[in-house]
Every structure is written in C-alpha cells, then in structure tokens.
Amino acid sequence: MSAQTYYVPEQSRFPIFMALSLFLLVMGASSTINNLDNPDSNSAYILYAGFISLFTTLFFWFRQVIKEHLAGLDSNQLKTSYVYGMAWFIFSEVMFFAAFFGALFYVRSFAVPWLSGEGENGVGISAIGLWEGFESSWPVMTTPDKGAEYVLAEKSMAWPGWGHALEWLPLWNTIVLLSSSVTVHFAHIGLKNGDRKKFNRFLGITVGLALIFVGLQAAEYYEAYAHYGLTLNSGIYGSTFFMLTGFHGFHVMMGGFMLAVMLARSVFAGHFEDHDHFGFEAASWYWHFVDVVWVMLFLFVYIL
C-alpha cells in the first residue's frame, strides 16, 4: 500500500436512477396503502414501476462494480472500504431489529403487567377501573379492550411442551437455519481451497435450506391465520410476533437472494477466486447475521 494512486470512479448515472426509483417506490407504497379500500385506485402501478426500476438499477449498478473489479481497477484499499461498509451496514440492521426487540421487552416486562394492574403504574390504572378483568400473561391471548376490532387467538406459537416438540415448526426452522449457517461456511472453505465443486454444492444446499425456511415460515403463518386465529389484529402478542418474525423472514429472503446471485455468478460466470471473493463473503456475513437474529427470536419470541 505504498503511494499508489487512488481510483475515483467516473461520473455515474446509477445513483440518481436509484434515488428516482426509491421515490417512485415510496410514493407508490404510500398511495397504495392509503387506497387499500379503494379498488379503483391505480397507485399500485407506481409501486410496481418503482420496484422494476429499483431492481433494474441495482442490476446494472452491481454489474458495473463487478466489471470494474474484474478489470483490476479496485485497489486493496477499496476492498477494505467494502468490508467496512458491509460491516457497518449489518450493524445498522442489528439496530433496526433492536427497536422491535426493545418493543417486545417493554410490553412483556412493563406495558402488559401495568395494564393488568400490577406495579406502581398499574395501581393507578386499576384504581380508575380501566381494563377490568385483564390478566397479565405471556403470550397474552386477550386484549385489555374486549372490543370487536380485535380477533382473539385461540393458541399461541409458544413452546408446546416436549410431547409436541416434533410437530412444532419453529424447532424445524431453527434446525434448518442453523445448518444453513454451517453449509455456507463449508462453501467458504471450499472456495478458499480452490474447490469450486464443493463451493457450488454447499452454496446450493444453503440456498435450498433458505427456501425450505421460507416455506416453513409460510406454513406457520398459514397455520396461525387459518387455525389459531392469530393475526396482526390479535393484540400486542400478534403484533410483536408477526413483526419480528416477518421482518426476519424478509431478511432471510434478501439474504437467500444474495446467496443465490452468488451461486449463479459462480456457476454461470465462473466468478470468485480462492483469495478474492468479497461479494460472496458479504452475502455470507449477512446470512450469519440473519441466523443470529433467528436465535434471538427463537429464545425470546418462541421459547421464553
């Protein structure tokens, strides 16, 4: 890293197109959501246009970055910048989940007990006779207000006891996701040893496991909605359950998609070398991150 010259990319159209896509995307999303009960609304087309232009821009942007890399324009310094950039991006994702975990801990330890009259703050609530008969528990299956806008669930997603452990989907999901972290690691070892076959095979298995996870999660949601009556409308338990697992599932899809792209790059374009494969590494870090979030979910949403 002596006095090499720096590489500053030439002007680029990608960012402004990306900003424009985001604009379309959020305008489309906002007006679609505001018009959910208006079947005549055309807002969804703005949303679709946003998605299409976002993905197109991303495709060409990444293609350009890969080309520049293959042309040998990246200095070691730029590679380090990518590493730091990805690490800090993952940290920001951790903080996003932290907000939802924080909400979960807060309602479990404070809001729900207080609403049922426990503690310093709860005394006041019961003194004025608010929410009478509401019992604190977790998972909380009722709502303080018995109004019609809530669809109460009959059953929660919590640990069903050893007798039913094997038919409990979250356990299988945990096994699937933890093994996928191992297989992606094996793929990495294969790549580092120059064993392309092993890399492709294990990366393929990882992507397969990601798909299985998403499938199981979908089955779980179906079960929740169709058989347990557990929905976003079931009060705070349903809210925290679906938002935490939902955002996690969304991240699994993104991570799985990234890994699938890496697989395609390796299989069809022969990308990545034993000492030079940042794209894959970044995707695999992301995958490990998604895995760690799941472990937290498993503990705090399902088990405890």
Place this chain on the structure above:
Amino acid sequence: MSAVIENHHDDHHHGPAKGLTRWLYTTNHKDIGTLYLWFSFAMFLIGGAMALVIRAELFQPGMQIVEPEFYNQMITLHGLIMIFGGVMPAFVGLANWLVPMMIGAPDMALPRMNNLSFWILPFAFFILLSSLFMEGGAPNFGWTFYAPLSTTYAPPSVTFFIFSVHIMGASSIMGAINVVVTIMNMRAPGVTLMKMPLFVWSWLITAYLLIAVMPVLAGAVTMMLMDIHFGTSFFNAAGGGDPVLFQHIFWFFGHPEVYIMILPAFGIVSHIIETFSRKQLFGYSSMVWAMLSIAILSFVVWAHHMFTVGLPLAAELFFMWATMLIAVPTGVKVFNWVATMFKGSLTFETPMLFAIAFVVLFTIGGLSGLMLAIVPADFQYHDTYFVVAHFHYVLVPGAIFSIMAAVYYWIPKWSGNMYDERLGKLHFWLSFIGVNVTFFPQHFIGLAGMPRRYPDYALQFADWNMVSSVGAFLFGVSQILFLFIVVKTVMGGKKATDQVWEGARGLEWTVASPAPYHTFTTPPKVD
C-alpha cells in the same frame, strides 16, 4: 468492459463535467458537498419561512393569521425540515468537503453511494412538502410525532410522512457509513487517530451515532404504519400496547439525534478558536474523550424527555442523574475553548465571532438543559416555552451558528475568494441580536407557564411574545444578507491565499485556493 478501463484513464486530471449532468451524476466529494450545502440552505429558508408564520401568529394573543390546524402543520414541518433538511444535511455537506481534505484522501470512500445519499433528500422533502396539499393537510402532530396523535388521530398524509422518513433515514445511514469508512480506511499514512483534526473526530462519532439510531427511527415509523393500516397494537393500550412505548423508541433515537446535531459543531468551533487564538488547541485528547463520553452517555438519557409520562421513580432518578452526568464532558469542552483563547493573540474575524457566540450561547442552552434535567423542576417546565427556549439556544446559536462559522471560515478555500468582512460582521451582529431577542424572552414566558404548540395564549404572555416575534423577523431577514454574502463571494472578490488564515493548521490549508477538483491523487506526507 473496455469502456470502464478507458474511463479510468482520463479520469484524474480533467476537471468537472459540463452542464447539469455534472451535478446529477457527480461522484466528486466537493460537488456533493456543495449540493448538500445549497440544499440545506434552501431548507433553512423554507423552514424559516414557516417559523415566521408561527411567530406572526404569536405576535399578539388571539387568533390572527392562520387556522389552528394550519398552525399545527407549520410547527410540525418547521421542526422536521430544520432538523432533517437543514442542520443534518449542512453537516454532511461540510463532512463531504472537509473530511477527505483533512485526512489526505482523494475523495470519500464510496463515491457513488455518496451521490445517492444526497439525491434521495430532494425527493424525500418533496414528498414531505407535498403533503401540505393533500387531503387533510400535512402532518400536524409535532416533529416528535407522538402516538396516538400520529396514529389514531393522524391525517392521511401520515403515510407519506412515514415513507419519506424512511428514505431520509436510508440517506443518513448511507452517508454515515461513507464517513466512517472514509475516516477508518482513507487516512493518509501518518494521520493516526490521535492526530486527526477534531472535526474529523467529531464526525466519526456522529456517524457512529447515526448508524446506531436512524434504524431505530425506521423501526418506530414502521410500527406506526402497522398500527395505522394493518391492525397492530404497538402504541395502543386497548390492544395491550402502550403509547408511551412510542416515546421510548422515539427518544432512544431522539436524544442521540440532538447530539448528532451538535457534535460536528464542537469540531468546527475547536478549529476556529484555535486558528484565531493563534495557539494550539488546549486539551486535544480531552476533547476527543469528552466527545466519546457524550456519545456513549447519549444512549442512556433518553427518558429525560418523558419525566411527566408516569415513569417509575427509579427510572426518573436514573435518567436525571445520567443526564446531569453529560454536563461534565460538556463542561470540559467549554473549559478547553476558553483556555485556548486565554492569553492567545485573538482577532475577531466573522468565523471567530460566530464561534465565540457559540461558546457563550450554547452554554446558556446547556444550563437550561440542566434545569430541565431536574425531575421536580421539569414537572413545571415540561411542554412550556422554557423547553422551546432551551433547544433553540442549543440549536440556533449552537448548531446553526457553527454552520455559519464554518461557511465563513472555509469558503475562501472552497471558492478561492475572501468574503466581505464588513458584511460578514454585520451579518453576525444582526443574527446575534436577532437570536437573543427571539429566544431569551421565551425563557420568561415558559417559566411563567405558557405551554408550547398552541396558536393562542393568555394575555399575561403578550409582551414577551411580541418581543420574540420582532426578534424572529430580524433574524430571518438577516439570513437574506447571508445568502447575498455567500453568492457575492462565490462570484468574485479578493483572491484568497492558500493558507487563508494566519493561524490555521491542517492539510486543507496546504492545497491551493480554490481547492483543486481532485485534491490528493497520491497520499500526502504527514508527520
């Protein structure tokens, strides 16, 4: 592929591209810095105009000019625009211009992402401002958008507000990642961490805060969206949630956010005071440690905004003492600034005037903050004009004065021309008087009990409100002078030397004025 390589060849030595596309497609940190700064100035003018609507309405008791609904939209948009569109982008613009030059880097680490971070902003604020014309009007729940005002009782435009906050947050996070990576990875050999200019340090810490809390804000608005449209109960006690939960999440973001708006100012003021005292800064390493401890503490004080919501006593005590602890590192910084000036050969050019005013007036804001940190006192002061006075003292003669000081201090380096010192001083004195006339009386009416966020007030508050409104118009009009001075400097004027200021230190003063389009193509030698 060959096109890529060719681009590379003729990349370094030619100057900026011609025409509009230069600004749309640019990857140059100086261009992007300029874009940020002008954008922020435009937002200051728009947000400022809204402030003047507020002060015009409050000039006299009784309903004078606007409807109460519109008044609420004005206070909301004023706050959001000044914070997210004015102060934050101004600091990012300064970081873009200065950080690479100060550490001997050719540009920001991730130049294309840098462009993206900027160009998201005009779209985000277009969405926010367009909500004024939507059915039900713009967001009207205050910049803190507490639930249930912002959920159950919000106008439909809240959905647009939520998504515009989302993309603003994305812009901030990407900008912050860029700054961190640049500082961690692009320093010229010899620029060790403890030799970094304080502005760079202040931005390293700020960027870390941004990456930590902007996602939390995204989480908060996402929960709002779900509560409003998809039936969840995060902020609804009837479903087992809690509106107070919103405040916790918001202030977990919000308190570090106020430090995001002041830490870069600390960096700027340190440079300026050092230069015009013609002395080395007193206590460099204690400045760094003070900023680090302020940043860490800022994560454990958030509930000082919530003393009156009915927190358990233990929480009130914890947050009171934790808040007061922040006064210690803050005091260290003020001490160091004063000690730097002590026995220096001071001169009072415009940047120095703004910097000294910063030290004095920011300290007043810090002291009123300490008063607010005392739980039983805050029961009285909370949601009164005293709070408004407090945060305007730290933000206007704090954050904004530091931005103006920075513009005067570095504009010779940016444009190659000296600004008009006489006009600069005039601008300073008008702003200084305007700020104090506007915000000092708000302490009095606050202590006397006038609540914030109402378009009307009881008669006993009339005199000081009138004074405050006069000051606000003085301050607002003075900023037209600022615009004039900046434009005049950019168009021409006395040529600046490379060193510009006699006592200035740092790499940016070693390059030509105006700084060449690409500063360092090979790392400079630093020892």
